[in-house]
Amino acid sequence: MATITILGTGNVGQHLAKALHSAGHHIVQIYNRTPAHWQELMSFLPKTTQFTTHLAQLLPHTGLYLIAVADDAVAAVSQTMPAVPGVVAHTSGATPMSTLAKHPRRGIFYPLQTFTAAHTVHFEQVPFCIDALLPADAAFLQNIARTLSPRVYAITDEQRRILHVAAVFANNFTNHLLAIADDICQTNGVPFEILKPLIAETLKKTEQQPPRNVQTGPAKRADVHTITQHLQLLETQPQYRHLYRILSESIAKMYHGNLKLPFPE
Amino acid sequence: MATITILGTGNVGQHLAKALHSAGHHIVQIYNRTPAHWQELMSFLPKTTQFTTHLAQLLPHTGLYLIAVADDAVAAVSQTMPAVPGVVAHTSGATPMSTLAKHPRRGIFYPLQTFTAAHTVHFEQVPFCIDALLPADAAFLQNIARTLSPRVYAITDEQRRILHVAAVFANNFTNHLLAIADDICQTNGVPFEILKPLIAETLKKTEQQPPRNVQTGPAKRADVHTITQHLQLLETQPQYRHLYRILSESIAKMYHGNLKLPFPE
Numbered sequence: 001m002a003t004i005t006i007l008g009t010g011n012v013g014q015h016l017a018k019a020l021h022s023a024g025h026h027i028v029q030i031y032n033r034t035p036a037h038w039q040e041l042m043s044f045l046p047k048t049t050q051f052t053t054h055l056a057q058l059l060p061h062t063g064l065y066l067i068a069v070a071d072d073a074v075a076a077v078s079q080t081m082p083a084v085p086g087v088v089a090h091t092s093g094a095t096p097m098s099t100l101a102k103h104p105r106r107g108i109f110y111p112l113q114t115f116t117a118a119h120t121v122h123f124e125q126v127p128f129c130i131d132a133l134l135p136a137d138a139a140f141l142q143n144i145a146r147t148l149s150p151r152v153y154a155i156t157d158e159q160r161r162i163l164h165v166a167a168v169f170a171n172n173f174t175n176h177l178l179a180i181a182d183d184i185c186q187t188n189g190v191p192f193e194i195l196k197p198l199i200a201e202t203l204k205k206t207e208q209q210p211p212r213n214v215q216t217g218p219a220k221r222a223d224v225h226t227i228t229q230h231l232q233l234l235e236t237q238p239q240y241r242h243l244y245r246i247l248s249e250s251i252a253k254m255y256h257g258n259l260k261l262p263f264p265e
Numbered sequence: 266m267a268t269i270t271i272l273g274t275g276n277v278g279q280h281l282a283k284a285l286h287s288a289g290h291h292i293v294q295i296y297n298r299t300p301a302h303w304q305e306l307m308s309f310l311p312k313t314t315q316f317t318t319h320l321a322q323l324l325p326h327t328g329l330y331l332i333a334v335a336d337d338a339v340a341a342v343s344q345t346m347p348a349v350p351g352v353v354a355h356t357s358g359a360t361p362m363s364t365l366a367k368h369p370r371r372g373i374f375y376p377l378q379t380f381t382a383a384h385t386v387h388f389e390q391v392p393f394c395i396d397a398l399l400p401a402d403a404a405f406l407q408n409i410a411r412t413l414s415p416r417v418y419a420i421t422d423e424q425r426r427i428l429h430v431a432a433v434f435a436n437n438f439t440n441h442l443l444a445i446a447d448d449i450c451q452t453n454g455v456p457f458e459i460l461k462p463l464i465a466e467t468l469k470k471t472e473q474q475p476p477r478n479v480q481t482g483p484a485k486r487a488d489v490h491t492i493t494q495h496l497q498l499l500e501t502q503p504q505y506r507h508l509y510r511i512l513s514e515s516i517a518k519m520y521h522g523n524l525k526l527p528f529p530e
Binding site: 094168173189219 | 336359391420423424426427430431444449455460470505509515516519
């Protein structure tokens with residue numbers, strides 16, 4: 001079991017502190033620039049865990065220093081914190097390992113999941129993307145990740161950047177399309193509720209088969225008549241109409257080569 | 266229990282024939298222009314069920330004639346079939362009730378779900394959208410739908426058209442975004458598998474809260490730095506780059522009013 005300092009008490013820092021403690025690791029210190037969430041963390045961490053708002057007061061040890069702050073604060077925390085004998089890793093999907101260049105033992109400990117305050121995180125289902133400058137440190141970080149989840153992947157900076165873009169499509173953009181569907185329903189007095197089983201079924205399918213193979217709908221069928229009707233219905237919502245058109249064209253391109261659907265902008 | 270004739274033995278017709286028979290209804294006749302899937306249907310329907318490839322041979326009864334053919338074939342089947350004493354309803358989300366104008370007792374029996382050959386349909390989770398010209402016929406169709414599912418909704422032509430558009434966003438377009446995420450991963454040698462728990466979590470959230478309230482990601486945070494990096498990574502896939510830009514702008518618009526993200530086309 002490892003000795004761990006956690007820097008940052010936002011969503012990711014809090015959830016990881018709890019999970020790592022529960023997995024038997026020794027959380028020696030929690031840093032945050034303000035005492036945010038300290039009370040909550042104190043309620044389950046051992047009395048020996050120290051808390052600080054000063055990076056200069058970080059305790060030296062040969063374990064893990066986990067930087068779990070906002071993407072744009074990783075660089076500042078890494079540079080301001082003292083040199084330490086342990087491995088310094090961050091949890092960001094978008095930040096290169098070179099941001100930690102001050103620390104010779106550096107790495108990545110990136111849980112690829114969407115964290116929301118209101119939802120419990122089941123870490124055993126969270127994929128961990130691990131990287132490190134030194135092979136021994138990569139093994140060290142992988143071993144820690146495996147105490148939380150069986151899904152541990154060795155992922156380079158370049159691969160992690162690609163995963164992050166793909167995750168934006170798979171999570172942020174799909175969620176936005178659901179929000180649009182909800183908005184279209186509400187604007188027209190139709191219960192969005194009716195669509196929920198459809199959404200669940202769509203996802204269930206793509207867990208079992210490549211999403212490309214289970215595509216359905218008017219654009220997949222190149223059913224220009226239905227698409228034209230839908231565009232007419234969206235006339236009062238030009239932004240959604242535009243998206244409908246662009247996404248239908250993108251589907252048509254994926255399944256019918258360069259076929260352009262002949263409907264007006 | 267109702268007497269039912271089913272017209273069409275595609276995915277929807279087949280699944281409904283099985284489910285309606287299992288629910289205790291009397292399937293008197295199956296029509297299809299070719300004997301497609303007859304053998305399969307004969308294996309579980311009673312020996313008394315008749316099969317025909319000729320609309321002129323439809324048996325007259327006062328129950329339900331369910332037209333479950335492709336959207337663009339509904340009109341032709343409705344007009345070619347003889348006048349019947351029962352209720353004529355179709356299962357299409359995109360076709361107005363007026364398409365059945367030949368029949369004074371007409372209605373809609375629309376199961377809002379995505380049907381794929383390889384997947385079993387759990388009708389108890391399928392919402393049925395019901396409409397009819399005559400109130401008594403609407404009640405008749407609702408009663409039949411309730412033998413298959415507790416989710417039965419009275420939905421007008423106008424509402425059904427809106428639901429169909431919203432369903433394209435919620436199902437077809439989200440599935441397409443997952444296919445793009447898969448493609449981005451494969452093109453760059455990263456396992457798409459890693460994203461599956463994220464996708465599952467996104468959907469789980471939106472079942473519990475309005476999707477608008479659980480939006481995350483760089484566009485929601487107006488994190489122009491990350492968006493710019495992502496657009497650079499997508500430079501070799503201009504189609505996906507364009508979609509990334511349009512969808513990010515749409516998210517920014519939903520959460521930040523008219524703010525335009527200042528990154529290049």
